Amino acid sequence: MVVEDEAMIGMMLEDYLDMLGYRLHALATSVEEGCAIVAQGGFDAALMDCNLRGEKAWPIADLLAERGIPFLFATGGSADDLPTRFADRPTLAKPFTIGAVERALERIWAAG
Template structure:
């Protein structure tokens, strides 16, 4: 079970890249329950790229596909900045390009425990 961020002081600032409003609201509630802070929700690739380039974030959750547009360019920016990230996709890790196969992936739909575990894994805790 992941540590409680509120108790351990490991509250993380999260970028969420997600184009479905209901899913974004659900993930926001999960993050809050886990003790993390959602700082930005990006529903389009240009918004996600801007947030990834300049945002004050500790970790990102990336929907692999925003209306059919893959979010690998966002992952590239985050990797260059040294910011950990998790992919969220209906295909799980088997749907990722080989270059990203070592990154944590959440298979949609996912539960809060899985989200917490994936964030902990991505952040190395």
């Protein structure tokens, strides 16, 4: 699952995941949509932006954590901006490359 409100970044991530051999289950562009997708399930991990249309994505992250689904944050800000409950989660700094996405996904699989 990818959670990203910027269409171009969402499409780029979809392409990256495809090139890395992953299948994108769903792309959420808002907190409400992300929470609904998490409730439906059917995916193994999530890569999520921290800010979605002016809202923080923490409710989605809370649901993912409750369900034991590994996830990482993609952010244009600092990892220091994350709530303390997510301080141990991997982050991916924007702008990123396919190699950075690959390494970040390897980190969540290793931690999971």
